Amino acid sequence: MKVLCFGIARDIAGASEIKITTEEVQSVSQLRRYLEEQFPKFQSINQYMVAINEAYAEDTTEIKSSDHIAIIPPVSGG
Amino acid sequence: MDSSIDIQILDQALSIDQCYDYVIHESCGGICLFVGTVRNHNKGEDVKYLEFESYKSMAIKEIHKICLIAKEQFHTQSIAVHHRLGHVEITEKAVIIAVSTVHRKNAFQACEFIIDKLKKTVPIWKREFLENGSYWVNATP
Numbered sequence: 471m472k473v474l475c476f477g478i479a480r481d482i483a484g485a486s487e488i489k490i491t492t493e494e495v496q497s498v499s500q501l502r503r504y505l506e507e508q509f510p511k512f513q514s515i516n517q518y519m520v521a522i523n524e525a526y527a528e529d530t531t532e533i534k535s536s537d538h539i540a541i542i543p544p545v546s547g548g
Numbered sequence: 549m550d551s552s553i554d555i556q557i558l559d560q561a562l563s564i565d566q567c568y569d570y571v572i573h574e575s576c577g578g579i580c581l582f583v584g585t586v587r588n589h590n591k592g593e594d595v596k597y598l599e600f601e602s603y604k605s606m607a608i609k610e611i612h613k614i615c616l617i618a619k620e621q622f623h624t625q626s627i628a629v630h631h632r633l634g635h636v637e638i639t640e641k642a643v644i645i646a647v648s649t650v651h652r653k654n655a656f657q658a659c660e661f662i663i664d665k666l667k668k669t670v671p672i673w674k675r676e677f678l679e680n681g682s683y684w685v686n687a688t689p
Binding site: 544 | 584600667668669673675684685
C-alpha cells in the first residue's frame with residue numbers, strides 16, 4: 471500500500487510517499503505502530519491523524535491495500 | 549459541491565474582489581470578509597516568509613463540510629473560501645473567507661466559525677521561515 475506524507479511527516483519519512491509491503495498493517499492503529507517503528511521521530515511530533523480515502527479515520531478503521539492513505543500531522547492553515 | 553459554495557486552493561495571489569463578487573446577492577443585506585494575512589513575527593521571532601502546502605483534494609472536501617455546517621447554522625446565502633499555497637510573503641493574503649447573509653449578525657458569526665474550524669481540521673500546513681532556519685507550525689510540542 472502507498473501512504474502519502476505531508477508537512478513534517480514528509481520530512482520524517484524523507485519522501486512524500488512511502489510504500490508498505492507488510493501484511494501486518496490492516497488497521498490505522500497497526501499503521502501507526504509500523505510508522506513509529508520505521509521512523510521513531512513520529513513519536514516526537516504532536517498527535518497526527520490518518521486519512522483514509524480523503525476522510526479522517528479512527529484508530530480502529532480497517533485499511534485495504536486499495537485505499538488512499540495519508541498521514542496528517544497537526545494542521546496549520548489559515 | 550453545493551452551488552452556493554466556492555472553494556479554491558491556489559498557487560497565485562488571492563483576490564478579494566473575486567470572493568466578494570461570488571457571494572454578492574440581491575437578497576442579502578450583509579457580506580462579511582475575513583482576510584488572513586502573513587505577519588512578520590511569531591512567538592518572539594522575526595518571520596521572513598511562509599510556505600503553505602496542502603492535501604488539496606481532501607482539503608477541499610473538509611472546507612466543504614465546514615461550509616455546509618455554516619450554511620445550516622447561520623443561513624448563509626453564499627460562501628467563498630480561497631486559500632493560498634506555496635511561497636507567501638509578509639502582508640500577502642493567506643486566506644479569504646467571504647459570506648453573504650440576509651442580516652449582518654449571521655455573516656459575522658459564519659465567517660468566524662469557518663476560519664476557526666479551518667484552522668483545526670483542514671489539511672493545510674504552514675512552514676515559517678525565520679532568520680536561522682524554518683519549522684512546521686504546530687507540528688511539535
